[in-house]
């Protein structure tokens with residue numbers, strides 16, 4: 001099946017290249033608010049966040065921490081709002097997000113990104129559907145220095161639970177998608193019983209990319225292809241258009257290509273273009289004639 005693919009190097013807070021209702025599925029993993037590796041990306045997108053971090057250094061205000069967290073989610077909310085606009089009626093949005101734990105100004109706390117994104121998405125108009133917990137088997141609890149356990153070792157009550165799951169939040173725009181009876185593409189996209197039983201259960205145990213990833217992939221926190229592949233096969237049919245507004249190393253584009261879906265990916269960091277094209281080329285065995293790269 002002929003599909004087409006676009007990579008747009010630019011900020012997805014505005015997706016002016018895309019018409020209203022033109023996309024069937026969004027699959028993405030944004031930068032995670034309050035996870036240190038993404039601080040500079042948020043500060044670059046919204047200069048107010050950089051100012052707030054500086055202010056935090058100068059005062060001890062919990063209020064400033066809350067303002068930073070809010071501002072990071074405001075950044076993401078603009079993308080969720082645009083996603084709502086470009087999704088077709090019945091289109092789905094799948095967001096891989098982890099919560100964050102962090103000690104800021106001496107206070108350790110959880111930043112529950114998944115619940116904030118759910119609240120914001122509902123305000124935008126999305127319907128929340130049951131979510132998936134991605135349990136990473138690579139996160140082994142350890143103790144004494146190198147471990148995942150935080151707090152006071154074996155003494156109650158001040159130790160903290162380890163975060164070893166991420167969320168895959170699922171939302172729908174509008175009503176259920178409609179198809180003609182016996183729609184050919186839809187029937188050709190059917191999954192098997194074994195796939196249905198595994199994919200539609202709430203806990204997924206899938207290894208992270210950490211062991212196999214290149215340095216650049218690590219820096220973009222690429223998700224495993226298996227995650228993108230399951231979501232694309234669960235929530236779209238062959239010939240559909242899949243959007244990733246935070247493309248990173250290009251995982252979603254590669255998987256869409258391999259599964260007869262068209263794709264559009266936005267990535268703000270132009271330095272990632274060689275990584276993206278390399279990943280796509282490897283995936284397609286060098287037969288890409290239908291790839292458009294747009295630099296804003």
Ligand SMILES: C[S@@+](CC[C@H](N)C(=O)[O-])C[C@H]1O[C@@H](n2cnc3c(N)ncnc32)[C@H](O)[C@@H]1O
Nearest residue numbers: 011012030031222223246248249251267268269
């Ligand atoms: C967590 S990574 C995505 C990883 C991706 N799923 C993969 O497998 O490689 C998030 C990416 O979003 C990009 N980004 C952050 N804010 C953006 C924005 N507003 N518009 C476009 N890209 C953005 C970052 O540069 C980063 O590469």
